[in-house]
Amino acid sequence: MFQGGFRRNGREWFSSLPACLLLLAVVLFSTSSDIHNQMLRGGEQLWSGYYKLRVDPVQPTCDPNVDIDAAVAEKLAEDASDQDPMAALLGEAEVDPDEVRLSIERSVENCRQSYESFENLQGKVTPGLELYRTIELFIADMIAIGLESQRFILLILVMLCAVTATLTRHHIAMRAMETRLDYRVSHTLQTVANAMLLGSSLMFRQSSVAAESSISTADLMLHNLWVIGFAALTLASLFRLMRPPQDLQDGGNLNKAFLAVPLYTVMCLISGSYFALIGHASGIGIYLGNMMALSDMFLNVGLYVWVGMMLKQTRLATLVFNVFRPWRMPPEMLAVVAVLVAAVPTAYTGASGIFVIAAGAVIYSELRAAGARRHLALAATAMSGSLGVVLRPCLLVVVIAYLNREVTTDELFGWGIWVFVLTAVMFSGVALTVNRQSNFNLAPASEALAPMFSALKQLVPYVLVISAVVLFYRLALDVSMDEFSAPRLLPVIMLAILVYEHFSLGSKKARAQTGVNHQGLEHSVRSATNDTTAEIGALLLLLGxxxxxxxxxxxxxxxxxxxxxxxxxxxxxxxxxxxxxxxxxxxxxxxxxxxxxxxxxxxxxxxxxxxxxxxxxxxxxxxxxxxxxxxxxxxxxxxxxxxxxxxxxxxxxxxxxxxxxxxxxxxxxxxxxxxxxxxxxxxxxxx
Structure with missing residues (x-):
């Protein structure tokens, strides 16, 4: 009873909305860097020497009208008065007047050039340039804020979503909590683990402050946020322990109850106990703090999950499956098609587990709707992300190349294609031969082609929307779709698709023609973010x-x-x-x-x-x-x-x-x- 009320009200206001704003901020900050690069190029094309015009030119303080003869005489007189008498007695060489003159002439010439440059730049400072550079410098400041705040965004996102996952019982465990004993054991150990995380972060903070006489304000704030976050997580697990839901069964088995303990809790208890035994109680806090060094990678994980949840709100997956339905494929063949097609989006989501969270529900429901048995649909869903991790632009491969100078992304992706072909052939062979339970009676081409092309026509608007976003980034921002740009392009693409569906399916006439009860853009984004918050909390805490x-x-x-x-x-x-x-x-x-x-x-x-x-x-x-x-x-x-x-x-x-x-x-x-x-x-x- 309580859980449902929390999901409908508190979670949407106190979890989903901040999470949505944080994810949008990540996209905005990363995109502002592309905009800024283009503005610098555009400024240089509009005003030659724009890099010098980004700030008001400063008038030189030197004198370009110096009397060179007088300056030389004065310099020689100064040098003569400063010369050591002993040096003169020893016959050391006096200052060469020609070198003095040449030095002063060069200084005067440099001064005149400085004045010419100043006057030239000052003449280019127009109201249009001032407006342009104001916008450009504002974007530059946004980039600086974004780079500095990346760690804070990740930390707040992790803690916010982890608390949500705790309150909604959404952490990843070997089995779900079914009985009251499952619930008590799981939440008791979660509370212990969270208290252990709180204690470790406090000790890490104290040791860091003691070790550094002048710890930076940003680092101190990060320490404080870890402490506040784990304190909130401990209180959340304690609250859930004291308020069990009413739908649990009585009794239970202790061995099964331990399987209901979240994986992150088990990992925390193991690592925390080990670090405590070796006298390094702050160990967990230190290793969790290392996440901040790879904050962009973990933020990309959150963006990929959000993309997958937005994909669930669209008709895109259903329309793709509609292309294959006219052939009346047996479930085994359709499962193979689903896994092979899923390889491409998996490569863009970075890891198989992320893709399963992001799109697993869509694949399972579509396979079941096409007649696949449960075991086959579950197998295909679990493996849907396993084939694409070797394809460009998978984030895992990028991380490998980043950490290991012995390999490059081009080498890994080049051989990854052959590994993908091998695993695809192996899965196809197993699915279509071992325990095949369906007859392979495909529809004749004369019967299947027409409805297949009809289904393809419904995909054309989606292809155009995706192409429009990709082309905009390519032409306007000079950003191609690759392993580095995918995390910021994919959310924009999915939001564009949701906007398209809002206008194309929002009318009563469109709903009547398609049979789709579209709830609107706000509902779609809100529902996607609701699902994202708990999934990010469960996944990122497990990663940490x-x-x-x-x-x-x-x-x-x-x-x-x-x-x-x-x-x-x-x-x-x-x-x-x-x-x-x-x-x-x-x-x-x-x-x-x-x-x-x-x-x-x-x-x-x-x-x-x-x-x-x-x-x-x-x-x-x-x-x-x-x-x-x-x-x-x-x-x-x-x-x-x-x-x-x-x-x-x-x-x-x-x-x-x-x-x-x-x-x-x-x-x-x-x-x-x-x-x-x-x-x-x-x-x-x-x-």
Whole structure:
């Protein structure tokens, strides 16, 4: 009862609106940089020497009308009076009058040129230039504010959304809270973990203030915001513990109750206990503070989630599936098409887990509407983001290239295309051959082509809207759609699509023709942001604590028990595969990339494994880890977006062992075979 009321009222006013404003601010600040670059170029084209005209020219203070002969005589007289008598006795050379004259002549000439430049620049200062540079300097100030406030925006966004996720019971766990025992155990441990985070951040603040005699105001403010945020999170979890909802079942099992504890809580308890035992209680606060160094990356994650939630509010996914429906594809083939098509947006969202959160619900509902069985739809949803992480412009690949000078994005994306082809073939083969339960009776072309083209026509306006935004950025701001610009272009594209649907579907006539009950632009953005806040809170808090777990592994020197180099690249690769899959099981992609770059990568290079080959194996191994029990993060995210009821309904279905566990086994077979091939086949050619 309480939870629903909170979602309808408090969450929209106290969580979603600030989150929406923060995300829009990120887009605005990043776009203002592009605008400013264009204004500088435009200013130089309109007024030659604009870079000097950005501020009022200052009149020189030198004298351009100096009497050179008098100045030379005066200088020689000064030098003579200042000369040491002992130097004269020793016969040291006197000042050369010609050099003095040449020096003074050059100074006078420079002074005259300064006056000429001043008069020239002053003549160019017109009311039009003053207005132009006022706007340009205002945008420059906005960029400076944006760069300085990026860390604060991320911190506030994380804390705001984490509190929302706590109050709405939206954190990521192995299973949902069903009984009162589940609820008490989960929220008790959440409260303990949040109090641990609060204590660690307080200790980190105290040690930082004590260590630095003059800590900057910005750093002190960041420390204070961490403390305030974790205090609010602790109070939120304590409040939920004291106010259990009425819809919980009585009783419960203690072992199952522990599975209802959020993953971030488990990571916090493990890392916090370890740091406390080694006398480094501020450890969690330090590693969470390291998020600020990569604030732009984590803010991009939030933007991608927002983009996905706005995508859910549009008809775009439904219209894309409508293109394939006339062929009456069997569910297995449609699942393959869905996963292959999803690879492209996955590449723009940066990681498979982000894409599952962003678009998983759309893919699942469309597959179910097309007749796919629950297990097949769940398997395709969980794997929908796994194939595109090697394609341009995936943020993961950019982070790898940023942290490792041995590889470049061009090299990684170049080989990523072939890895994508391999994984696509493997998934297609498994889906269309293993446990195929449908007949392949496609509609004849004569019957399917006409409705397919009709469905394609409905996509044309969306293509035009997307093209218009991309072309505007390209022509007006000189920004192409790539791995660096995608985070700020995609929100604008989705907002443009929502605006288009607002006007094209808002009338009664349009609703009657399409059968779509469109609620309007404000409702769409508000609903998308409502979903975004809890998802960002659950995901970013998990990412932050994953970095802390990486710190535990790093500080415990666990990796040092392995050799620093292997005589055989094959032996090294076998160990690498095991380690990377295990890391994929327990850590998020970005935290794991940071840890691997600092530890495992150097061992692989020293053992003769090519850097590009190693990172291709790393990406595929991570994806297998995200699909592998006992954690299976992508399956947990799938359950989060499709609902616990759908997963339980699938688990209650009968059939053979494979049919009852198809959602887990099918992705494991496809990605497992792909990993073996990617890891060991290239070694044949260069090891």
């Amino acid at each position: 604590l994953s970095v802390s777990i990486g710190g535990v592994i790093e500080r415990s020197h666990l990796m040092e028990i392995f050799p620093q180099a292997f005589d055989s690249a094959w032996a090294a690769m076998m160990l690498m595969v095991v380690i990377l899959v295990l890391l994929g099981m327990i850590m998020d992609a970005f935290g794991a990339i940071i840890l691997v770059s600092a530890t495992v990568a150097s061992v692989a290079y020293a053992s003769g494994i090519h850097p590009v080959h190693f990172w291709m194996v790393t990406l595929v191994a991570f994806e297998l880890g995200y699909l592998s029990p006992p954690v299976a993060l992508n399956h947990l995210l799938t359950r989060q977006v499709v609902g616990e009821a759908e997963v339980l309904a699938a688990q209650n279905e009968g059939g053979s062992y494979y049919q009852r566990h198809e959602r887990i086994i099918m992705p494991l077979i496809a990605m497992g075979i792909s990993l073996i091939l990617v890891a060991f086949v290239p070694l044949i050619f260069y090891s």
